[in-house]
Amino acid sequence: MVSNFVKNSYLGSTPEKDKIRTLTVEFAYKFFTEKQFKRINCLTLPSAWWIFENELSKLCFSNPDNKIFPFYTACEKDYNVFCTAGINIPRSKRGIKNTFAEELDDCMTVGNKMNATLLNIEVFRFMQLSQRNNNFNFVWLDLTCPITSCDEKLPLLNKVTDKENPGIFVLTVLKARENREIKNRVEYISQLVSTMDYQLYEQYTYRDSTPMLHLIYTRKA
Numbered sequence: 001m002v003s004n005f006v007k008n009s010y011l012g013s014t015p016e017k018d019k020i021r022t023l024t025v026e027f028a029y030k031f032f033t034e035k036q037f038k039r040i041n042c043l044t045l046p047s048a049w050w051i052f053e054n055e056l057s058k059l060c061f062s063n064p065d066n067k068i069f070p071f072y073t074a075c076e077k078d079y080n081v082f083c084t085a086g087i088n089i090p091r092s093k094r095g096i097k098n099t100f101a102e103e104l105d106d107c108m109t110v111g112n113k114m115n116a117t118l119l120n121i122e123v124f125r126f127m128q129l130s131q132r133n134n135n136f137n138f139v140w141l142d143l144t145c146p147i148t149s150c151d152e153k154l155p156l157l158n159k160v161t162d163k164e165n166p167g168i169f170v171l172t173v174l175k176a177r178e179n180r181e182i183k184n185r186v187e188y189i190s191q192l193v194s195t196m197d198y199q200l201y202e203q204y205t206y207r208d209s210t211p212m213l214h215l216i217y218t219r220k221a
């Protein structure tokens, strides 16, 4: 089951997802470039392959006179996927260390100081327990559940995001299989995140193995 999921998340296996990912990367690069950011501090769910992160880093380093330095804090709840993701950490030829994060349920972490830290933890649990001053200016929760499984946890974003500067929040959830009725999901989610000053920039629907909803929000400052 897990190996099937990992295989199906490889670049080219889900063309509609590939398009949405690239579009998100291009939007984020433009957003941070226009605002003359030098750093992107990103909370992400990279799965086994870090496709989004590699695409974004490639763009960020594409202009030698105007590089942007991304750092990825990555969560993965499934141990098997975590292990595969651990050997695929972007730009990780040197300096990779394994540790246990005591304050995060003693979860296993692997990463380096320059590019990425990967944690074997559920992402909302990470947000809840994190005592680090994370100040993420880019969060992409690329989830595999419907919104009704996680709506109550979204306010945890407030704990980990940079509220002094502009930022991006992207939420991807299953469009179907809700366990309770919501008339207009986009309106509902937008209302939830508007309390954290995020405004809807664009919404997309696409088909992965099931219909998905992909929402891009921005925050001015």
Ligand SMILES: C[S@@+](CC[C@H](N)C(=O)[O-])C[C@H]1O[C@@H](n2cnc3c(N)ncnc32)[C@H](O)[C@@H]1O
Pocket: 009, 021, 045, 046, 047, 048, 051, 052, 075, 076, 077, 078, 081, 121, 122, 123, 124, 142, 143, 144, 145
């Ligand atoms: C949809 S995939 C991510 C795909 C990736 N962002 C890309 O662009 O190809 C979601 C990954 O996050 C993991 N995941 C899903 N929900 C999670 C959660 N709440 N906390 C931590 N990991 C989660 C899944 O096991 C899976 O490996």
